[in-house]
Amino acid sequence: MMMNKIKAALCFTGGKDCTLALHRVSTKYNVAMLVTFAPRSAQPFRAHPLHLIQLQAEALDIPHRVLLVDGPDYLGSYRKLIRQLREECGIEALVTGDILDVCNNFMGRAVETTGVELVRPLFQQPRQEILDDCWSLGFDILITCVNNSKFDTGFDASRLMVGHRLTNELLNQVRDYNTKQKSIGEVDLAGEFGEFHTMIIDSPLFRQKISYEAEPVVDGDFTYLNFKSTMLLDKYDC
Known part of the structure; x- marks a missing residue:
């Protein structure tokens, strides 16, 4: 039973x-x-x-x-x-x-x-384990905002991150940045200290995926995605 x-x-x-x-x-x-x-x-x-x-x-x-x-x-x-x-x-x-x-x-x-x-199923778990789980499940992770004050001027977070997918390849650039810069402190790979924020566009539990049009906008220390349009699409649509 x-x-x-x-x-x-x-x-x-x-x-x-x-x-x-x-x-x-x-x-x-x-x-x-x-x-x-x-x-x-x-x-x-x-x-x-x-x-x-x-x-x-x-x-x-x-x-x-x-x-x-x-x-x-x-x-x-x-x-x-x-x-x-x-x-x-x-x-x-x-x-x-x-x-x-x-x-x-x-x-x-x-x-x-x-x-x-x-x-709290994610509490105190290693960042890499959490990220690997997201990727293995096939999450489509969109970076919607960065706090530019969390990055040294040698790393253009607005250009490299906002509007892009959070992938291991992108995080390799963040890891490389962390090893080189000394002035601000390391960027958390999951953005847990407000370095960046994400939204999920698709995942296994989504019955439809999200289609959108957006452009980055700078507001003080922050660059965020301004969504012009959003809609749901069948997952089999191109």
Whole structure:
């Protein structure tokens, strides 16, 4: 007799880490919902455009919900929203793609007293192992933003990365950069310190792939992709 899967929500921004977390937990958990936590008063995060996140959710055929977080008690607001997921939707677990301990175990504290389990399938795993898993699964990983202040002037991250696929060949250039430069510090290969951000265009769980037109735009220290159009295509379309 098969056991029922645990009903879960996935913290989702559309990047490689949360998408890999979804693939890793799919055999044990029923990911019934994708949730994007967003501060109510904040400007949209252009590295992870909401309209593209919603298109990814459609491609995954999983309902998506934006959960607006109120300050100044952000921890309390998170807890309230997580409790609502349990009480209104029957969510028993919250899955994240966290690799590092962020903000003094913020998400661990956020689930306290909510009755919801925190699941972090990528936590503290080697970057190369995570990236290799993404590539072996066939993820199509698009770099949507770089923080140019994280790179020395000898590495043109805007030109080399934004709008390009995250591949081992590209990361070899980053590795080479890390061995040569001394002034700023090494670039994390998974972008865990905000060096760059990604969005997934296709993966095994996507029922359709994403087609897009975009161009890079510079805004202060950041270069990001400005998406002019996005649409879903059948995977067999050229």
